[in-house]
Amino acid sequence: MTFEAFAKARVPLLLRTAVALSGDLGLAEDLVQDVLLKAHQRWDRINGLDAPESYVRRMLVNEFLSWRRKWGRIVPQDDLNVVDQHPDHAAVHADRQLLRDEIDRLPKRQRAVLALRYYVGLTDAEIAETMGCGVSSVRAYASRALATLRIEPALRAEYLVPVEEGRSA
Amino acid sequence: MNRTEDDVRAVYVDPPGIDEAERRILASIGAELGPITERRRAPRRAWIAVAASAAAVVAVVTATVVVTHQGAPARPAAPAPIVPGPYRHVVIHTKQPDAVNSDMVDEVWTSADGHRWGTQTDQRRTHYWYGKDDLTSTRYTWSPGFLRSLPTDPQKLRQFLVAHADSSNYAADGHFVDPGGYVFGTVESFWKDEGYQYLSPAALAAIVHMLEATPRIETHQVRDPKGRSAVRLDWPIYDGTRHSLLFDPKTFAYLGSAYVGSGTSDQTVVEVDETTGIVPAKVAEEARKANRAAGTDYPWRPPKTG
Numbered sequence: 001m002t003f004e005a006f007a008k009a010r011v012p013l014l015l016r017t018a019v020a021l022s023g024d025l026g027l028a029e030d031l032v033q034d035v036l037l038k039a040h041q042r043w044d045r046i047n048g049l050d051a052p053e054s055y056v057r058r059m060l061v062n063e064f065l066s067w068r069r070k071w072g073r074i075v076p077q078d079d080l081n082v083v084d085q086h087p088d089h090a091a092v093h094a095d096r097q098l099l100r101d102e103i104d105r106l107p108k109r110q111r112a113v114l115a116l117r118y119y120v121g122l123t124d125a126e127i128a129e130t131m132g133c134g135v136s137s138v139r140a141y142a143s144r145a146l147a148t149l150r151i152e153p154a155l156r157a158e159y160l161v162p163v164e165e166g167r168s169a
Numbered sequence: 170m171n172r173t174e175d176d177v178r179a180v181y182v183d184p185p186g187i188d189e190a191e192r193r194i195l196a197s198i199g200a201e202l203g204p205i206t207e208r209r210r211a212p213r214r215a216w217i218a219v220a221a222s223a224a225a226v227v228a229v230v231t232a233t234v235v236v237t238h239q240g241a242p243a244r245p246a247a248p249a250p251i252v253p254g255p256y257r258h259v260v261i262h263t264k265q266p267d268a269v270n271s272d273m274v275d276e277v278w279t280s281a282d283g284h285r286w287g288t289q290t291d292q293r294r295t296h297y298w299y300g301k302d303d304l305t306s307t308r309y310t311w312s313p314g315f316l317r318s319l320p321t322d323p324q325k326l327r328q329f330l331v332a333h334a335d336s337s338n339y340a341a342d343g344h345f346v347d348p349g350g351y352v353f354g355t356v357e358s359f360w361k362d363e364g365y366q367y368l369s370p371a372a373l374a375a376i377v378h379m380l381e382a383t384p385r386i387e388t389h390q391v392r393d394p395k396g397r398s399a400v401r402l403d404w405p406i407y408d409g410t411r412h413s414l415l416f417d418p419k420t421f422a423y424l425g426s427a428y429v430g431s432g433t434s435d436q437t438v439v440e441v442d443e444t445t446g447i448v449p450a451k452v453a454e455e456a457r458k459a460n461r462a463a464g465t466d467y468p469w470r471p472p473k474t475g
Contacts, residue, residue: 004198011194020181029190036198062265062435099172100180109358118174119181132428132435133357134404134412136350139338140358144310151172 001052003043007036010053014060020115021064023104035060058130061116065108065131102149110145113138255473256280256448257366260441261425265434274440278448279366283313284470286448286456297455299469304367310355313367321371323379330355349383353404356380357412357426360437365423373421377402380414391415393424394438447475 011032018028039046039056046052103111109131116127124142128135256278263273277287283302288295307314310333320326330352331345340346356376359365368376380386380402393399399415415424425438453474460469 007198008195011191015187015191015194016181016183019184019187025184025186025190029194032194033197036194040198096176096180099176103177103180114177115181118178134350134354136347137354137357137412140310140351140354143334143338146174146177149172149177151174151177 001047003040003047006043006047006052006056010056011036014056017057017115017120018060018064020119021061021112023100023111031060031063035063038063054130057120058132061112061130062132065112099149103145106145106148107141109133110141110148113141114145117142255446256444258441258443258445259366259439262438262440264436276452277366278445278452278472280472284472286452286472288452288455297452297459299456299460301468302367310358316359316365316367316372317369319368319372319375321369321375323375323382326372326375326379327352327383349385350404352383353380353386353402353412353414357404357414360414360423360426368423370421373416373423377416377421390418394436395424395440397424399424446473448472450474 014035015028015032018031019025022028022031035056038059046055049055103114106114112131113127116122116130117124122130124135124138127138131138259275259277259279261275261277263275265271265273272292274290275287276290277285279285279302283304285300285302287298287300289298290296302313304313304317306312307318310330315333320329331348334345334351334355338346338351345351359368377400381388385405387403387405389401389403391399391401393401393415398418400418402414402416404412411429413427413429415426416422417424422442423439425436427436428434453472457469457471
């Protein structure tokens with residue numbers, strides 16, 4: 001496959017993945033362009049891989065995680081502002097935007113896990129491979145992100161006991 | 170507000186203008202789908218020209234980074250208290266061969282009350298930023314309040330971390346799944362999220378001893394990329410893929426981390442960890458400008474400069 005054919009087939013999903021990761025179309029466009037530039041320079045090697053698209057997606061996530069611009073320095077707020085519930089359609093849209101804003105304030109690795117899990121639809125093992133970390137780290141990032149977003153807020157207080165090491169996987 | 174995972178999925182919708190962005194990208198690499206009717210943003214650059222000059226740019230900027238840090242003072246022999254002086258100054262060098270910004274240097278000055286001024290230098294330029302940490306927050310495992318509250322006894326530390334694990338770490342029958350992977354991943358996230366400046370020396374020692382006693386974690390005596398003697402703690406994943414954390418064997422100061430995988434790797438090295446009385450005037454000024462331009466709600470506070 002030529003690089004041009006690969007790009008034509010994969011740019012739509014790469015760009016949408018970049019939007020899901022970054023929450024910003026302009027930044028997503030820059031991310032994809034930079035990654036394609038890098039992929040173009042290495043295309044002979046990438047094209048020989050079993051799954052070039054997985055490799056380029058990993059490059060995209062790495063690139064996103066390495067972009068810590070000033071707008072990426074926004075520290076997540078400890079107590080997020082909770083809007084009152086309004087049972088109408090406008091409120092549904094407002095809630096969605098509020099959630100998007102809260103996701104954008106998460107640490108980048110947590111945002112990446114959410115995007116790869118809930119937008120791209122990868123398994124935790126695939127996310128771990130994409131992000132270059134362990135499955136346990138993926139789950140830790142996801143659970144912390146969901147807790148911050150008040151989707152999985154409950155801690156399991158009943159398990160506040162020492163861990164039995166023999167159960168280690 | 171009752172939120173579900175479906176609400177998260179619903180967030181990821183195409184923004185207006187994505188089709189035009191798609192066409193611009195394809196046009197820039199010669200695979201244009203059709204006529205471009207609008208250019209919302211300026212063309213980024215000439216594709217071929219950038220490709221041809223990339224190596225030269227990398228060489229120049231990398232050389233600049235090396236020169237910048239040649240004169241930097243070495244890490245102090247004894248571990249510093251959390252933020253003992255006016256500022257804790259840390260320089261972290263990250264290499265990610267598979268990322269476009271494959272060589273990056275972060276430099277941060279942190280005050281005792283959580284104000285942070287920083288720079289990030291990549292192949293293109295230096296970015297300046299300013300932020301403020303809420304030192305009382307214990308909401309997240311990487312927040313300053315949580316990190317400052319870590320027990321200094323290894324066994325109690327393990328219990329503390331497990332106690333703060335959420336339900337996703339438990340199987341249906343109630344047993345804790347993969348405790349070794351959980352504690353390693355949690356500790357690793359202290360650094361990935363740049364929170365380690367809030368760890369006390371005693372907590373660092375407890376972390377190392379806790380990890381050393383964790384099944385499947387391997388301990389090696391090595392030298393880090395700067396040639397310093399180090400304890401390397403490995404969490405093996407599969408087929409030789411591993412995550413590593415490096416610590417000073419005497420002070421347990423954090424020296425860096427590494428990931429070695431199939432076809433990808435990254436390496437983080439703490440090059441400087443010291444206390445200082447000032448923040449460079451240029452950093453303070455540029456961070457102030459960046460803070461203002463970003464429109465953040467951080468209350469700007471000027472540091473002592475020099």
